[in-house]
Amino acid sequence: MTAAFVAAVAALVPLVQAMQPDAVPPLPAPMRPLQWGQINFLHTTDTHGWHAGHLQESQYSADWGDYVSFADHMRRHADEEGVDLLLVDTGDRVEGNGLYDASTPKGQYTYDIFKQQDIDIICSGNHELYQADTADREHHLTVPNFAGHYLASNLDYIDPVTGKQVPMSEQRYRTFQTKHQKLDVVAFGFLFNFTGNAKNSVVQPVQETVQEPWFQHAISKEPADLFVVVGHVGARMGELRAIYQAIRVVNPDTPIAIFAGHAHVRDAVHFDDRAVAIASGRYFETIGWMSVTGIEHGKAKDVQSAAPVKFARRYIDNNLLGLYYHSGTNATTFPTDHGQNVTATITAARADLDLETPYGCAPQNYWLQRRPYNHPSSVFSLLRKHVLPEAIVREDRADVPRMVIINTGAIRFDIFQGAFTRDTTYIVSPFISLVHYIPNVPYALARQVLTILNSQGPILSAMAAEAAIESTGSLSGAMDWREMGVPEQYSMSKDDNPISNHFNGDDTAYQKPLFGRKSAIASDDTNSDAYDDTARPPLVAGYTTWDDFGLDGDDAIHEPLPHFRLPNCIQADVNYPTATGEPETVDLVFFDFIQRFVLMALSYAERSIGAAAPDGTAYKHYTGADVETYLEDKFTDYFASWVKKNWGDECAK
Incomplete structure (x- = not known):
């Protein structure tokens, strides 16, 4: 120093x-x-x-x-x-x-x-x-x-x-x-x-x-x-x-x-x-x-x-x-x-570090897991509807139809209404997430990728392990499919409420709260005076933990919060034709962190829907050699630029 x-x-x-x-x-x-x-x-x-x-x-x-x-x-x-x-x-x-x-x-x-x-x-x-x-x-x-x-x-x-x-x-x-x-x-x-x-x-x-x-x-x-x-x-x-x-x-x-x-x-x-x-x-x-x-x-x-x-x-x-x-x-x-x-x-x-420098003013709260991922107050709805289509744009291919896929684990925290600062950009997305793409992927293949990433995780991990062993002789670098999602979903909860990233296409699987199921007020080791409803202050929302020992683990008694499951990845569709909604090909855009899984999903899609397109043309087998840089900087920079452009310079006094 x-x-x-x-x-x-x-x-x-x-x-x-x-x-x-x-x-x-x-x-x-x-x-x-x-x-x-x-x-x-x-x-x-x-x-x-x-x-x-x-x-x-x-x-x-x-x-x-x-x-x-x-x-x-x-x-x-x-x-x-x-x-x-x-x-x-x-x-x-x-x-x-x-x-x-x-x-x-x-x-x-x-x-x-x-x-x-x-x-x-x-x-x-x-x-x-x-x-x-x-x-x-x-x-x-x-x-x-x-x-x-x-x-x-x-x-x-x-x-x-x-x-x-x-x-x-x-x-x-x-x-x-x-x-x-x-x-x-x-x-x-x-x-x-x-x-x-x-x-x-x-x-x-x-x-x-x-x-x-x-x-x-x-x-x-x-x-x-x-x-x-x-x-x-x-x-x-x-x-x-x-x-x-x-x-x-x-x-x-x-x-x-x-x-x-x-x-x-x-x-x-x-x-x-x-x-x-x-x-x-x-x-x-x-x-x-x-x-x-x-x-x-x-x-x-x-x-x-x-x-x-x-x-x-x-x-x-x-x-x-x-x-x-x-x-x-x-x-x-x-x-x-x-x-x-x-x-x-x-x-x-x-x-x-100038961490309090304002980049803009968030108009509302956007939650990571307190709302379903497709809820208007979810940070993933904000990303899917606005940030990814508007900020992740390569100028020389701006008019080309594209799918932008990011893993939910790349986003780490809520956005609170009010000042969005330099600090907030790192709190929300701290990683060196680089933006890659494969140009002109047949839509019939590309449309399968998100579903595979969200539902075939164990298969993709097995493919990753096989590829790693073939290329290096060890499992080094063979990602676990769970790394695509948020760490909270690594945990297995009680048998009546298992946490899983397997997504079978039914959105209702992501609408059910995971935690905050019961009040944790009842306890054998507490001072009963602390639980006088007429005397205590209003409860602050927070953790209400249920573990193998019961419901009395949290030191502070909270108003329970909802907590919803997330898919491994989300996708924004940009520049699709308004008449049919299905382009012939798309630029498949994704974070470098999930590149190997995107390639495996393409390979899996190729095998699952057949080796040839409807016109008889063989589908290409995509490898790392087909991946190119879509944007030069990391995602955090583009997110910050979007905030500066769309959420004003600072909050009203």
Whole structure:
């Protein structure tokens, strides 16, 4: 950081109490207390650069400096009670917010901001690996920032100078004894079986990793009163089950605390009476809490124990009033010097990046999943009807009929009515999404692509794996079809409400709310005074989580929100003939991220409708050689230009 930037931070410190100055104030809500145990955990995951907090959402408007202060108070309480508190993070710290994405190089400030929190166990997510330069920064910045605490159980890095493959971090696992309870902990840090990583990283499949001699040594020879698994893996994904089962073969009785990520949901999974996983949401909306009680110190692995183990969990809203409540502080006693300095650093970084520069004024809210994808208030309706037809235009082919297909996973958040700023562009679409196309594709083939992308995902993944093995001899680069959609749909919900991306052409499949099914007010562990309907303030809309332990996991009682399924992809049809609606050929336009799946969908369409067109002409088999650049810049730039042109310079005062 420059001397001028440091001076700016120092000048801001006296002005900052907590949160960011542009953040909306927090609103009160009825609260459930935390349940402390022998060993307690605070968990963050999938923060994606949101370390300034949610400036437009009152229930999540605290920032990373406030989390630093909160953790300091919680550690002090643990010390006073003689119990242990550990902090864990399960990856995806990058891509998704201007604080990370707007700088050159990316993350110019966020790596230093994030490291201000003292984290005991940390691992990588898939977003740390998509781009080679991001993987480089993970190895050269994040790993040393958390030296001794960063675990890379199944992740390697390829040194660009030597070409040598080495662990992303020197530690595959970590053993340590806790401060107060003197519990022996064996900890691992995993990533799901990710195949879309850059070529300077290597992800070993989890099922292979658990057979490695070092892993078998760790679970059989190291003293362990508790196993801790941190993983950028959905709580209900098979990779976590494989790790759990491998540990259980050797340790049938040892408690296992698992911390999940990637799926962007609040969830807790009961593996058995002595093994539980918690997932703690996304975008720094949530700070997860898990406590474990009943752990026996020094028990031999082959000695069965009848002592019960109790797990408790909470999903803490990243809300200052809630942080005061849980830490026993108030507006005066809560901020620490360290936390205030971090908050001031974030403020100065946002100013240096001009994140509050207005591009326009959104006339209404456009929701990612609070409305069906084809609803007028859905961000995807805005894209399909306006942004894609009007902004994704190649001037020399502007009059050519075209299909523009984007994957829903490329859009990451809601658009709120009011100021649409430089920050908003990265919040809504942070990725380096380049626009490619195949010119003059027969309409009979092209019209099949969207349906195949939305309904034949497993087939496309199998085709991707086959193609990758044929070309490289490994699965490297063979995307999972679920990567096209939003991460929330990686998660599998209760059996009566499965989440699936299979789309059979029936739009009603996407009209049913997924979450917020019941009120979560009823609870056995709450203060009944907090639930007096006549005394409590109106509820703020937010998470109403239903997990394996019931409906009482959220610390704040919310008005439930609807949450709708999304297809993998959406499509805008442009310049179709008004008379027939069916052109002979189209320019098939798509994001580079889904290119391999578009090519496979074309191949699948060719086989499914026949090898020849109605006139007997053989359909072309499309490959990467047929793909061309449609526009030079990334989608985010064109979206920002559209906003500037269509939504005015700034909001009315």
